[in-house]
Amino acid sequence: MDQKIIVALDAMGGDLAPMETVKGAVDAVKEMNVLVKLVGREEDVKRELAKYTYPKEKIEVVHAEEVISTDEVPTMAIRKKKNSSMVVGMQLVKNGEADAFVSAGSTGALLTGSLLIVGRLPGVERPVLGTCLPTKNGFTFLVDSGANVDCKAKYLEQFGKMGSVYVENVFGKKNPSVALVNIGAEKEKGDSLTKEAYELLEVSDLNFVGNIEPRNIPFGEADVIVCDGFVGNTILKFAEGLSKTLVDIIKSEITKGAYKIAAAMLVKPFRNVKKYFDADEVGGAPFIGLKSLVVKAHGSSNAKAFKNAIRQCVLFKEADIVGKIQDKL
Amino acid sequence: MDQKIIVALDAMGGDLAPMETVKGAVDAVKEMNVLVKLVGREEDVKRELAKYTYPKEKIEVVHAEEVISTDEVPTMAIRKKKNSSMVVGMQLVKNGEADAFVSAGSTGALLTGSLLIVGRLPGVERPVLGTCLPTKNGFTFLVDSGANVDCKAKYLEQFGKMGSVYVENVFGKKNPSVALVNIGAEKEKGDSLTKEAYELLEVSDLNFVGNIEPRNIPFGEADVIVCDGFVGNTILKFAEGLSKTLVDIIKSEITKGAYKIAAAMLVKPFRNVKKYFDADEVGGAPFIGLKSLVVKAHGSSNAKAFKNAIRQCVLFKEADIVGKIQDKL
Known part of the structure; x- marks a missing residue:
């Protein structure tokens, strides 16, 4: 059976969001067997999506009102901005509604949120x-x-x-x-x-x-x-x-x-x-050792980088890296 | 009164020794008010010196039979090769027969020897x-x-x-x-x-x-x-x-x-x-916090680098850096 992999993408993260995040998602679904959940301000994301032709069933928009900026104190931001694209995206992963999460937003907030929301894999000392x-x-x-x-x-x-x-x-x-x-x-x-x-x-x-x-x-x-x-x-x-x-x-x-x-x-x-x-060829830095994959894309990521970050998520899930890491440790 | 500064130079240290060490000493004494003591195999050093015209009273040769190579274990080499150019050069500094020492030889041996032979300045935790x-x-x-x-x-x-x-x-x-x-x-x-x-x-x-x-x-x-x-x-x-x-x-x-x-x-x-x-413009890395200055010249140093390392020693002594460091700590 061909189970589709679901990747949540922080549509608001990075210097070129939401233009490049949305374009990256569109490019990804055309190439890969993946469903991308674009997390962010619905209005902004849909306006961008309207520019493209793509298989509609492969992209969903998940509304998130707030955005965590790079100058916020990570722990505070994660705790207070429950409706931010980053927190909502990671909640999707936690609740099993996505297999992985990609964001080009604040590194500190993403790492903190990954530990607090997605959580460490048992046996892993430090992701x-x-x-x-x-x-x-x-x-x-x-x-x-x-x-x-x-x-x-x-x-x-x-x-x-x-x-x-x-x-x-x-x-x-x-x-x-x-x-x-x-x-x-x-x-x-x-x-x-x-x-x-x-x-x-x-x-x-x-x-x-x-x-x-x-x-x-x-x-x-x-x-x-x-x-x-x-x-x-x-x-x-x-x-x-x-x-x-x-x-x-x-x-x-x-x-x-x-x-x-x-x-x-x-x-x-x-x-x-x-x-x-x-x-951009690689598409981001994976944060490994969590219950699911979180990929930190560079702040200046373009559509190609986001597409390749999504590809990392797909390969991660397909190869069952979580299981392989648990075997290895 | 014009007291001359004395710099001991490891004539055998570095990839281009003794050609470039000797040439560096010759160039230095022509430019600076310094006496250079070239430490190494007398025969080899004198053969090189014979190529140049320079004020004879400003260069002395101090014989040292052995050479410490870069692949020797530092502590062992310093302890066993008492007649090496490096140990003899540092002994000159210890005995007050030189104000500073320059070597392009083994970094490990030079740092170890500096601590063991030249010694830490009181109050300095780590040179x-x-x-x-x-x-x-x-x-x-x-x-x-x-x-x-x-x-x-x-x-x-x-x-x-x-x-x-x-x-x-x-x-x-x-x-x-x-x-x-x-x-x-x-x-x-x-x-x-x-x-x-x-x-x-x-x-x-x-x-x-x-x-x-x-x-x-x-x-x-x-x-x-x-x-x-x-x-x-x-x-x-x-x-x-x-x-x-x-x-x-x-x-x-x-x-x-x-x-x-x-x-x-x-x-x-x-x-x-x-x-x-x-x-080569700077001439080497000073090891600071010892009772006198020791300069580690790069292994591939040429005459210009050795000359500039000697210049560092002259400036160090003239400015009484030892006294200034003690004041500062």
Whole structure:
């Protein structure tokens, strides 16, 4: 029997909502066997939907009056704004009316709400935020990319396991290699957390390949890289800032006077360079270890990003990642 | 009275030793009021020295038979190789026969030896490794860039103070701004370490400007940025790897077929881009908080880098940084 997967999408989340959220949903239902529940101000969402032709039975609108903004204190916002698109969306998941939830809204509110409303999977110490970090030859899956600070070694071991299951089943990489982010290659290097985590990962059933030094992360030497959320978020955000700075410096140098012509010839190659770092291809960062999947889409997500976030949800459900994670832990 | 400053230089340390170490010493004594003691195999060092004309009274050779390699276990190497260029050089500092020591040899051995032989300054919890990280408009001084893991908040406060004194007196930046590396801009963000360190830095006499998010580090928003050595080393090494990867990707894209001509026209601007990231301009990472200065030069240092490392030592001594740090703590 062909049971349809239901994904709730926060229609109001992100800089380009509701235009791009709605378009992403429309594109998704045309490609995938999925029912998308667009959660947000009915009037706004329906106005956007009216622009498109699509199989009507595959999109529903669920009204939510309020919106949580990115500058609100997460816990307060989740508690007070019961009628926000984010809270209503997660309630759908909690009540079994959706299999997964996607939002490009406030990261803090989404993570807090996920824990409070969707809830942790039994046996999971800390759900983990995974982000695809672009590398020379594809990407590496960074867990934790910012959900958990002050971690214990046991958490890191679980991050590795959950990351491995996700990458294998959602991104289709067989027996993914898992490495521990550390400031030295040898086993005895690092701080007390990484030393202890190494011991646990080494004896686990993962395809553990040892420490990865931060210098080697961009070379794509491992499919999954494990660290605490402070280090992971530092890597992720520093990568954004540094890439932007480097490209700015290069652009400013090559558009000076005599080089303008050469620079103009290079518009296309530079566009290809940008593709290496195209976050929209993946569509968001999954928050893994909850009773269902929640995907945090980037604040600047476009329709393609939302469509791909929905695809992650579909693959997650189809592959029964929840069951596989429980088996693994 | 014009008292000459004496700098001991590990003539055997680094990939390009002793050619570049000796040339760096020769260039330094021509420019600065300094006596350089070249420590290493006398025969090798003298053979290099014979290539140059320089004021003979400003360079001395101190024989040391052994060399510590980068693959040796630091503590063992320092303990066993009493006649190595590194140990002999640090002994000169300990005995008052040199004011500072520069080496491009094994980082681990140098840090270990610094603590064991040169020794901590009273009142300093942990000496800190400071590294100039290139930014859009110059550089930011990263403390700690890798000497201390498992830090306490009190250490981070001292890193800020020592970094501030160093940047003000050696790099000539008046009342330098100091920021705490953290994964959120607000005071209450971060892990337990950064939250506690924030409290200490806030009430210190530093020009503390709050948290700096990793995304903003390359924009050069603060003169000194403070973090524990695990995070600092991660930032430093990841920056190296990512810059190299980005430049490789850009190069491979723009040298494809039709773009070759345009790329050829851009050799000079790309050389200018490289200048932004020229570590040789600074000459090495000072290990601050010891009884004297020890500078870790990069393994691939050339003569210019060694000369500039020697300059750091001269400025350090002239400005009495040891006294200023003791006042500050």
